[in-house]
Amino acid sequence: MEKKKNIKLKLARVEKGYSQQDLAELAEVSRQTIGLIESGNYNPTLNLCIKIARILGKTLNDLFWEETNEQ
Amino acid sequence: MEKKKNIKLKLARVEKGYSQQDLAELAEVSRQTIGLIESGNYNPTLNLCIKIARILGKTLNDLFWEETNEQ
């Protein structure tokens, strides 16, 4: 049951020059939580997604929305 | 500590002609969970937000993103 990595999040983080640890501290969560979200095997809460998006200067859609064909 | 109601979600649901119960069944969660998300006193998981958005033909930003002045 491999899940899809969140490459968009990782790219946005690296573009800002942040390590997982840096982003974790800014978002006030653990480094592991950031790692798990990037790995894709994770279901974070909405508030954390919003916080991360704001820190990285992105929106929810930018980081967490996948367009589907039928919609 | 009153939190802001998610009026955008409620509007999108009513536009589709769904009751909270209807949406809950489609999203495979309890009616209470939908009610709590609309009431704003809640922090749902990302996967549930995505599921709800897809059911209502909206995006994450449409339903759960608030633009801020500084970004």
Added chain:
DNA sequence: ACTTAATGTCAAGTATATTTGTCATTTTGA
């Protein structure tokens, strides 16, 4: 007025997001 559907709310239980600690592996820079 009456009935039913829809919603709000509370309390107790269950599932799972998140933390903490630790160690292994990879990457980066001197």
Added chain:
DNA sequence: TCAAAATGACAAATATACTTGACATTAAGT
């Protein structure tokens, strides 16, 4: 090469999302 920084991964504990059940209140239709 070497050392340090960054990341991956695991297990056990804690915090909290979500469920279930139940009852009260409000809205809508007849």
